[in-house]
Amino acid sequence: xxxxTQSPSTLSASVGDRxxxxxxxxxxxxxxxxxxxQRPGKAPKNLIYKASSLKSGVPSRFSGSGSxxxxxxxxxxxxxxxxxxxxxxxxxxxxxxFGQGTKVETK
Amino acid sequence: ExxxxxxxxxxxxxxxxxxxSCQTSGYTFAAYWIGWVRQMPGKGLEWMGIIYxxxxxxxxxxxxxxxxxxxxxxxxxxAYVQWSSLKASDTAMYYCARPIIIxxxxxxxxxxxxxxxxxxxxx
Numbered sequence: 001x002x003x004x005t006q007s008p009s010t011l012s013a014s015v016g017d018r019x020x021x022x023x024x025x026x027x028x029x030x031x032x033x034x035x036x037x038q039r040p041g042k043a044p045k046n047l048i049y050k051a052s053s054l055k056s057g058v059p060s061r062f063s064g065s066g067s068x069x070x071x072x073x074x075x076x077x078x079x080x081x082x083x084x085x086x087x088x089x090x091x092x093x094x095x096x097x098f099g100q101g102t103k104v105e106t107k
Numbered sequence: 108e109x110x111x112x113x114x115x116x117x118x119x120x121x122x123x124x125x126x127x128s129c130q131t132s133g134y135t136f137a138a139y140w141i142g143w144v145r146q147m148p149g150k151g152l153e154w155m156g157i158i159y160x161x162x163x164x165x166x167x168x169x170x171x172x173x174x175x176x177x178x179x180x181x182x183x184x185x186a187y188v189q190w191s192s193l194k195a196s197d198t199a200m201y202y203c204a205r206p207i208i209i210x211x212x213x214x215x216x217x218x219x220x221x222x223x224x225x226x227x228x229x230x
Contacts, residue, residue, distance in 0.1 A: 001169070032209075032215070034215075034216035034217070036152075036217070038152075043202055043220040043221065043222055043223055044144075044152065044202070044204075044217070044220055045220070046216055046217055046218055046220075048216075049207065049215060049216035049218075050215070050216070055218070087151065087152050089152075089154070089216070089217075091206070091214065091215055091216060094166050094168075095154055095156070095166070095167075095168035095169060095170075096142075096154045096157075096168075097154060098151060098152040098153065098154060099151075100151050101151040101152070
């Protein structure tokens, strides 16, 4: 199985901050990498697909980059709604796998 | 509007069987894969597997192979996951999700999610 490792596990930030979450895969997943946001008690929501493509309707302060084994999700100017847990997921090889999650909390 | 609506919360005893559902609407059911994701209390997302209603082709995560069974009823555009003998460790929130199509019938990122079904297994 491809292992997905996110860092950091927890990130403390303030409204207006620029934050970056990193996701590394144990082998290349090409660009078949998605990012999801999950708020407490809610279903996950897709933000980014194909490593850097922003899903329609997602605010442009979210961006993704990377390919191969190293990826990142950046949130420019963090908003109150953005305090949540973020997951990366590879869909290049079965079984698909998720990272362990990064919780963005209030500093 | 594409929607995935899951069945309600379940409370079961160890050893009991269970089937939960994911009722879809707003798109051609047979043309899109449906995936299942587990989230144990306070934990992260785990990929369980995926089924293609068009031909019932299924891929299970090794962690779930033999533990659960995916199925669909194309006549009513619904997907299911079932357990024949529940364990306490099956206590979790279960999500269904529909991926985008990358090309042909190849699934991609999970685009649309159900609201989740909480399953509690306790004696």
